[in-house]
Each structure stands twice: as structure tokens, then as C-alpha cells.
Amino acid sequence: MNTIREILGKLSTMGKSGPVLDEPQRFLLLSIIIGIFSGLVVVCFHISIELLNWITIHSLAPGAKYLTPLWPAVGGVAAYLLVFFVVPTARGTGVNYTKTAVYASDGYIPFRSVLGKFATSTLSIGTGNPMGPEDPALQMGAGIASLLGRIFHLTRDHMRLIAPIGAAAGIGAAFNTPIAAVLFVMEEVMSAWNAGVLGSIVLSSVSAVVVSRWFLGDEVLYQVPEIEVGDYSELLLYAAIGAVGGWLSALFCRYSIMLRGRILKLRERRRLWLPAVAGLAVGIVGTYAPETLGAGYQVIDGALHDRFAWNLLLVLGLLKLLSTALCFGCGTPGGLFAPTLFVGAMLGGGLAGLAQLVWPLSTSSVAAYVLVGIGVFFAGVFRAPMTSVFMVFELSASYVVILPVMIANTIAILVSRRLEHDSVFQMAAYQDGLDLPSIEDRRETPALNVEDAMQRTRDLVVSDRISVAEALKTIESSDADALLVEVRYGQWRWVGKRELERAKDNGDEDSSLHKTMKMWPVVRTYPDLPLDQALRKLAIYPALPVTSRVNPSFLLGTLTLADVHRAYGITRQEPKAEASSVRPSSA
């Protein structure tokens, strides 16, 4: 016992030479703990959904199939009532909830929302509603991470990072694809490629997947058969699937969000029964097409194994699309991840079958088209290109299909984006009154670099042999507060306007700078560096020499705070001095 206490003590407190684990290491350790907890909760979540599914839909006697519509209706309304009266924080999409936590509430996610998501999504998905468990799992992971962050009294900066770490763990455990989970969190939740937190996200995702596999086995979601991709001319077919998938995903986003918007305008009490109505409709469809009920992983598995005819695939895809849009619009708890994959798989397989009728030379296996379809629809709805490609890669464990997937997904995103500017999560966020950042927004507003602000002149650079009067004249002709003095080739120092004026007042007007003035060292900057980094330097130095990376002694220009202001449009004042070409300084 004492030994354990000692170990814990070493892990958490400092010894004589400081803490055993420094802050980044402790953060990584916490990431593993988050991964393990999230994995455990997601395993329970998965089992609960399965058990409820067995008790309800699977246990119906062959003669009692007419009861099928009742279960999704009962599950939907029970889940919604729970959200309405007990856990309102379990409402909405997990991605947006987590993003809100990251960007608006310092990573705070109430643990009650984890319990709420668990219960409501189990009720909804377990009774056959066509939603997926991944999005709730993501929110549960983020909620667990947030709780642990609070327990460990993390700082605000780290609290903001902790929710995405949990989100990756949740989605990784739910979908059994650690890489795709990491990428999805980067693209959808963080909306940025943050190298600082990548290690933690990977660790939590991997530990969650390990826990999930520990308890549920190494079973992958789909048994992907051996894939063959035929002639390269078939890439045209894949491109066509990408275009159709992109178009369909844009329609799905538009109309499901439109329906959601109309329903949100209804009075809250009236909305209570809509999940029941949606569930009833889903159940009626499910009576005739039971494949559309629930998350539908087994149906995708069947499509991969060529179980369905192409026309049946298209019908199933369409029915799932409609029932998912209806449930999503009506607020039935659950995620869009699994239904999106389902629709994509059916679309890919169906279109491949249809194309093979008119183009019998097609030799790729159906599984290849199904996988491409999965990636296409996912990419179109969520606008997460990297995730969509790597997810297919992880699912198929085959490199063969990557090229068609990349082509088709890119086309799908382009088409979908052309028709609908925002992803489904963004549209839902706007509808909920949230303005959350997306990776696409960030891409559209590129960061400014030093080269966008620097003056490509030597107007602020003088030799240390000139007189104080000349230096003053130079500085007065500019809007700068300091000059860069070249003391030797490739070495600059700075001198301030005030010091020059003081020297003039002291009667040293005609003395040269190197004899009279005390000059301060300055650091270089480079044209490709972000302005943010240069600004940090400008807090210390009034002017910076911008030099070439291949020859750091060669001056390309100068940068001052005024230049930065101009680059950001804060001042519209043009530099007073006439621009003169930069000359290499003499030794």
C-alpha cells in the first residue's frame, strides 16, 4: 500500500529536483486515462444498445412483425422525453456540443450530459431508430475528459484541449478506427491541425480502441472481402459515384436541416411527440425493409459481400436516407455517422451494379464500390476529406482502393460544397444560434506572414558611420520609432528616435553613431514566418531585419509594428519614404 502511495506521490508531486513528470508528460498520462475511461464507457454503451436491440426488435416472434413500428416510436419518444425533462444537455449533435465546449465554455462539459447521451442514445438506437452511436460516443468521451480535467484542476488552456482528446477516444472506441478518429477530431471538432495536441489525441484514441477491443474482441465493424480494382478506365465510374454522392449528400444536408429548422420553430411541447411520429414511420419502413433499422453495420457488411441486388441497394439507401433525415429533423437522439456510411455503401454498390449493366467491362469487385460509396457520402456530408479517406483505408485494410476513394471523395466534396457551402454540423450550429469555426472557414482566411507586411527597402537601415543628424533626418522621414544600424555585414543593432534626439540635444549632432550612441542588439526574422511570431518579437524590438533563409546575412527588408498594422488594415497610411530597391549591404 505504501509502495503504491509512493508511486502515486512521485507521479504527482515534485521531488527535490522537481516533478517526476513535467506538464506535457502529465498531460499525456491524462490522455491515456481519458482514453481508458472513454473506452470503458463506450463498451458499456455498445453493449447496452445491442442488448436493447435484442430485447426489442430481434425478439419479435415471426408472427408479431406488425409490432415493429412501435419500438422505434417508443424508443424515440422515451429518449426525447428524457432529454426534455431530465438531461437537456444531451440535446443536439455531439460534435457541435464538443466544439462549443472548446470554443465557448473553456472545455466545460457537464458530466450529466454524458449520462444523458448514454441513456437517450441507447433508447433511441437500441429500439431501431436509424441513427448511429459514434456521435454520442464522441460527446461522452469529451464529457469524461472534461470531468477528469476538472478533477485534475487543469488550466484553462489545457481544459480547452482536453475535450477533443476525449472526443477522439469516444469515436475511436465506437468505430474501432483510431486513425480516422484522430483525423475526424482534428477536422471536425478542432477545425485545425494542432500539432501540440496531436500526440495526446492519438494516445487517447489508441487507448480507447485497445480497451474496446479488450472487451469486445478484435471484431472489425465490417468483414471487408478481398478487393480488386479493375482497369484504370473505371476511375471514371468512381468519379461518377463521387459526383452523384456529392449531389445526394448536399440534398441530404439541405433538406434534413430544413426539416429540423421548421420543427425547431414549433413550440417545445409540440415537438415532444415528433420523435414518436418519426419512429413510427421508421418502424413502418422497417417492417418491410428491416435492413433500414438501427445503425445498419450488418447490412453494410452484406453489401460488401454482394448480398443484395443493385436495385435493392439503391432502394435501401434511399429509405435510410429519408428515415435518417426525418429522425434527425425531429430530434431523435443519435448520430449521423453510421447512417451516412450506410447510405454511402448502398449508393456505391447500387450505382456500381447499375453501371455494370451498361458497362459490362467493369471488373472491380462490388466491395470496392461499396467502400468508395462509404467514403463519398461521408465526405459530402461532413466535409472531412482526410477522415473519409483514412476511414476507408482502416476499414478495408487495403491500399488497393485508396486511389478511387481519393478521387471520388474529392469530387464529392467539390460537388457538395458547390451546392451547399456548409457541412451538416455547421448548418445545425447556425440553426442553434452558434457560430463555430470550421476548418473550411480557416482555410478561406489564410494567416498572414512576414512577407505580407515587410518593407522591401533599406529606408530604415543606416550605417554606423553616419552622423546623429543624418540618422535623425532618416527616422523623421519614416513613421518608425527606431532605426536599424548595420554595424558589420549581416549584423544589425537598433537605436531609438528618442535617444537620437537626446544626443542632438547634448550637442553630439555631428558625431557618428558608433562613437556617440548606445545601440541594442536585434534578432532576425524571415519572410515565411507567421506575423504572429514576428509580433511577439516586435514586443521586444522596435524594428526587425528580414533576411534570407539561405543567406541570413542578406537583408531582404525591414519590419516594424506600423508595417504589421498596415498588413492587417489597421492603418491605411502609406510609408512616407520612397521605396528604393534593396541592395546587398557592403561589408
Place this chain on the structure above:
Amino acid sequence: MAKRYICLVCRNEIAHPNAECPYCKARSVIAEGASPRILGMVFGVMAAVFAVTGFYAKSFKAERSTRGQHHFGVAQELLAEGNHANAIKEYRNALSYAKEEPDYRLGLARALFEDERYAETENHLVDLRSQDPTSGILNYLLAQLAAKEGRLDEAVSYYRTAIHGRWEGDTEDRRLNLRLELVDLLETSGRDEQLAAELIALAEIMPDDRGIQHKLGALMLRTQLFDRASSLFQTLLEANPRDHEALLGRGEAEFQLGNYITARTQYNRAKLVRDDDATNERIALCNRIIELDPTRRGISLRERFRRSRVLIERARAATLKCQNPSGDAFVGPLVALPADLASALENADQALAGRPGRATDETVEANTLTAEELWNQASPLCNESTPLDPPLVHVMAKLSR
């Protein structure tokens, strides 16, 4: 233990976790030194959740297994009854509980195969085979599937893997049956070279069944494994000397090997069992060959000499017939013939010109060589439309051997 907050930049103790460090002014790197109590509590809760999840997962797996086995049992019964459609449903239900259970998937593949849904069958089988490439049953089913779809190369390959693959239970019988199936497939698809290879392998593990032995003997004859066919039929005759089929088979094998006297003996025995025209024709052919053969042992030198001259005459006649199949008078000059053929004909004419010389071993040998040379030059001219002299063909074949 009291809580201590440490700035991880300067490592000074500070008052509050979210405060700015009074020493180095750092903010974002300040963290609490979590007390062992908190860490211990977290690990404790983790262990508890681990235990609960373990219990939950174990119960879940047990229930899943029970349900899966129930559906699998029902499916097996339905498949045995030939109710393929419902068997497929039940197998799918079983798989929905344990999708990686190979027996369930194999059962589904079998049911799908019986239901002639070959594409899906193959997907499942290929999947399973990728996990267990040496499984006999998987390779066998894939072989059947490939054979059904006319992919013979694949079928043969799968059959061979299945033959050498892993089986449970009565392994040797299974391998034998597979070889026989493969032989059937190769026979029906006319792949005689591969068939011969399989027959050689089968000869080593010859089954006791006489019907199969008869069939294999016939296939050996077809694939020109005459030695092995003769031995096989001999074995059959040792058990039953009046086996008509075996007598004919051995006769044919010996005939093809050039042992015409043994062949005639076998045909004569067959005739005693059952007299038919085909056997009589074979006996007559044997007699004519034996009477023409100058190398036959036990005949006098004079007779050998006579036969060697007859051989030249018949070779010459056959040559002229093949060269001019219409039977018109030979009008073309000899120089129009290929030089070698013209030379061989000239040699034959010289050998036959004038009175026959003395019968010696050398003249017999020389005549035989002349006849052979002429036949070798002439036989390429002969085609199917030219009726040949069958005894001559066989004797020449024997001489060339």
C-alpha cells in the same frame, strides 16, 4: 497531504492553480501537483469501472454466444432438410450475434452455395480462406464454386490445396475422394496432361473399389499411361481372371506398348468371356502385325528376310499412295519429290530389284532400315484422308521405339 501548486517554468510553489506565477509571470504552464489521493481515487474508479464493464461484457458475450448457437443449430437443421432460404436467414441471424465465428460463416456460405448465390458465397469463402488458407473444406468449396463457374485453373488450384489441406476426421478418405473429383473435373474438361499427373498420384494410393480402379485404368489408357494401366488391369485380373473389361484394358495397354503377342493373348481371353466384333477385330489386327513384324523372336532368318522385304514393299506402296491419294497414275518425275524422299524411294527400289539375295542378319537389318527410312520420309505426307496400312503403322512405330 496538502495540495501544492507548482509553476512548471520556475518550479516555485504558488498559491492558486489558475493564478499568474508571481516569480516568472507564466500563466499557461501552471499546474496543480495533483495529490496522490486524487490520482489514487481516479485509478480506483477506473478499476471499478473496469470490473463492471468486464462483468457486463462477459454476460453480453455469453448471451450473444447462446443466441448465436441457437440460430446456428436451427440453420444446420434447415440446411440438412434442403430449406436453403430459411437456413440462410438463420445463419445470418447467427452471424449477427457473432460475425467472426467461422463456422457460422462457413454454414452461410454452404447454404448460399446450395441456393446458387455464387457471388456472395465466394465473398464469404474468400474471406474465411484469408484467415485460414490451409483449410481443406474452404478450399474444397471454393474449388466447387470455381468449377461451377467454369474457372478451371482456379478450381484445379483450390482442389490441390484442399487435397493437401487440413481436414478433421477421416482425412485419407477425404483426400482420395477429392482426388477422384479432381480427376473427374480434369477428364470432363479435357485437360489430359493435368489428368495424367493426378492419375500418377492416385496410383500410389489406389482405392480398393474395383469400379474406381476400372475407371482409372481407362483414364490411364486415355492419358497414355500404358505401363501403369497394364499393371492396374493385371492387378484386377489377379483378383478376377475373367474380368472382361480388365482383359480388354490390359490388351489395349499391351497393344499400345508394342507387346502384340501379350495383347493378343488378353484379347483372346476376353473373347472367351464375351465374343464381340470389336475384340475379334483387335485380334485380327494383332495377328497381322505379328505376321509382318521382322523383329519377332523365334522366327527363322529366312522368314525374317522375307518379312523385311514385304515391309519395304508395303512402305513403298504406302508412300506412293500418300504422295498421290487420288490413285491416278504417277505422272510426276521423281525429281519433283523432296530430295530425301526421292533418295529413300530409290533405295527401296534398289532393295526390291532383281532376285532376293541371301538371307543374312545384315540384309535383314539393311532392309528394315530402308523400310524405316522410307516410312520416316513418307509419313509426313500422309494425312487422315489417306487410308493407311494399320499393321505397317504399328510395326513401324514399334521399330522406331
